[in-house]
Amino acid sequence: MAQSEAHHLQEIYQRLTTDSQRLTQQLAELTATARAMKQQLNGEGHLDLGTFSDQLETFASIEAGNRQIDALNARHDTAVTRLTHAQLLLPQAYFAKLQLDFGDGDAEALYLGKVGYTDENTNDLIYDWRAPVADAYYANRTGATSYQANGRTIPVTVTQRQQFIIDHDQLQQVIDTNAAIGDPLLLDVLASNRSGGLQEITATIQQEQNAIIRESRQPIVLVDGVAGSGKTSVLLQRVAYQLYRHRDSWTPEDILILTPNVAFSRYIRGVLPALGEAEPLSTTYLHLVQSWGRRFGVTIPTTDGNHLAELAKIIQDPLVQTPAGLAPAAYAQSNDRTALLSRMQRAWRWLQAVDRVPEDINQWLDWPAFAQELGLAELTPYDQLYLLLRFTNFQQTTTAALFVDEAQDYAADTWLFLTALYHNADLTIVGDHRQRLTGQAITIADYFDPAQTAVRHLTTSYRATGEITRFFAQFAGDWRTTIQAVQTAGTAPQVLENADLKDVLADLPVTTGQSIGVLTPSPQRATELAAQLPAAQLLTGEGTRTVRPGINIMPLTVAKGLEFDFTVVTDWTAGFYTDDPLGDNRRYVAASRGTKGLILIK
Numbered sequence: 001m002a003q004s005e006a007h008h009l010q011e012i013y014q015r016l017t018t019d020s021q022r023l024t025q026q027l028a029e030l031t032a033t034a035r036a037m038k039q040q041l042n043g044e045g046h047l048d049l050g051t052f053s054d055q056l057e058t059f060a061s062i063e064a065g066n067r068q069i070d071a072l073n074a075r076h077d078t079a080v081t082r083l084t085h086a087q088l089l090l091p092q093a094y095f096a097k098l099q100l101d102f103g104d105g106d107a108e109a110l111y112l113g114k115v116g117y118t119d120e121n122t123n124d125l126i127y128d129w130r131a132p133v134a135d136a137y138y139a140n141r142t143g144a145t146s147y148q149a150n151g152r153t154i155p156v157t158v159t160q161r162q163q164f165i166i167d168h169d170q171l172q173q174v175i176d177t178n179a180a181i182g183d184p185l186l187l188d189v190l191a192s193n194r195s196g197g198l199q200e201i202t203a204t205i206q207q208e209q210n211a212i213i214r215e216s217r218q219p220i221v222l223v224d225g226v227a228g229s230g231k232t233s234v235l236l237q238r239v240a241y242q243l244y245r246h247r248d249s250w251t252p253e254d255i256l257i258l259t260p261n262v263a264f265s266r267y268i269r270g271v272l273p274a275l276g277e278a279e280p281l282s283t284t285y286l287h288l289v290q291s292w293g294r295r296f297g298v299t300i301p302t303t304d305g306n307h308l309a310e311l312a313k314i315i316q317d318p319l320v321q322t323p324a325g326l327a328p329a330a331y332a333q334s335n336d337r338t339a340l341l342s343r344m345q346r347a348w349r350w351l352q353a354v355d356r357v358p359e360d361i362n363q364w365l366d367w368p369a370f371a372q373e374l375g376l377a378e379l380t381p382y383d384q385l386y387l388l389l390r391f392t393n394f395q396q397t398t399t400a401a402l403f404v405d406e407a408q409d410y411a412a413d414t415w416l417f418l419t420a421l422y423h424n425a426d427l428t429i430v431g432d433h434r435q436r437l438t439g440q441a442i443t444i445a446d447y448f449d450p451a452q453t454a455v456r457h458l459t460t461s462y463r464a465t466g467e468i469t470r471f472f473a474q475f476a477g478d479w480r481t482t483i484q485a486v487q488t489a490g491t492a493p494q495v496l497e498n499a500d501l502k503d504v505l506a507d508l509p510v511t512t513g514q515s516i517g518v519l520t521p522s523p524q525r526a527t528e529l530a531a532q533l534p535a536a537q538l539l540t541g542e543g544t545r546t547v548r549p550g551i552n553i554m555p556l557t558v559a560k561g562l563e564f565d566f567t568v569v570t571d572w573t574a575g576f577y578t579d580d581p582l583g584d585n586r587r588y589v590a591a592s593r594g595t596k597g598l599i600l601i602k
């Protein structure tokens, strides 16, 4: 069996290699043809617009030239996509094989890869992991299951399920998961080093993760999952899935990912290209607000001190007087018993209808006077932007799907702002309510319409050894008894008293290429320690560095979402980690960053 699989791989590998060479050659020829065509068109040069029939002839020849260019472009794009796919598949053509019985007793074999690949007759040689039928693989077992395709449920029996470890044309291992308990490939992957950015998890996506990645019934998906449960991984796999599902209408530019800081953006960069997709846009919340502010002529230095939560309530109440700066005739379009929000939206529509919209929307109202009318000391620029979005019922069209990571760290204002701005976009929001490092606890689901929201939980933690997982679980409050570890025990975390950081680092059983994260309570402490350790790199929130092999020093706020082979936490008994109410949350975040080793220095 393994021999015929080895043979099959050789065949596919050979085809991918030959196709890559042929497509590279074809692209070179297409480029040469395009160049020649351009020269020819330029040479034909002058436009003869003399008589009417000359004009017709000239336009017909331009049109024919355009058609040739379009055909060339289409051939070029097809060749580029196929070449990209062939090259992506060369190192690992596929990761699994399913034998499926659709009820006719005739088993059908299909191979799954990071992208799909067909032969010249469009027979599927490799199925894309995002194809509907691939869902049967992620049920993670053999036997009867079903998948959704074109709005129909298709029942199917998985008669055999195999996973492959492949290195180019070498079939290194076949894992028959018919009878296997657990997921040996998953454990193998989890034991590997974490020396840089996050990796794609296509081959080992677990069932509860798959359900989130493929959720298609609701436009809003809200995930609350424990540390290391794969939230960021799931978010990125879902980006790839959404791009596949909407491949006829969306491009990566239609997607926006909100990340906590630049170091994190860099940490996740690479996952989507590894899945054959271009990098989507990612930004921090403050940058997002600032860029929308610029479009409305509002400069927003900070979101601090905002009144969005109060404003959201206030604008639901009636306001009798005409807001300062607004033409009374516009406001008089509505009844003074209706809510301020509806009145302002009507006033806006009226102003549009009579062509009296102010040239600079930013100047629409007299903000200090309006603040007084609303009973507020001031309206910050961020408040003003929020009101402008709501009053003008602004519909953004640049983003089709918004993804938010580390959601627990955003306060109420973020959800009010995002729901106002992105009410026509798909939203995927992932976080862990116990990893909140600042602010007040809120229930994110309260900001979304339950009829449009799928709420999911992830309770298995994949990142760390069993010992580390059980250790950090003790600080996880209501998650404490929920968190499940999948990895074997490993070494127990150590708590050291008055230990010298340099000695601790020197004693770590680190091998080449492994990463160490040194986590401090504050940025100042991180800078101070980095100065004492010349070999270490300092990570800051706005800096462009991300995790690399060796020693990485950073404050806890920057370590959020990241992971290291070994983690050393300094000042473990300082107030930062023991104070109520956030001390335990901070301990939970800090202790859940290491995959193989954890040392806490008192």
Ligand SMILES: Nc1ncnc2c1ncn2[C@@H]1O[C@H](COP(=O)(O)OP(=O)(O)OP(=O)(O)O)[C@@H](O)[C@H]1O
Residues within 6 Å of the ligand: 186, 189, 190, 198, 199, 201, 204, 205, 206, 209, 225, 226, 227, 228, 229, 230, 231, 232, 233, 234, 432, 435, 462, 463, 560, 561, 562, 563, 592
């Ligand atoms: N199904 C999976 N297969 C392989 N690896 C996985 C899987 N799920 C998660 N992992 C790995 O577990 C680690 C944690 O994943 P990830 O960072 O996505 O979790 P998280 O829930 O976002 O964590 P945190 O909230 O602590 O930042 C990563 O190394 C990821 O590659």
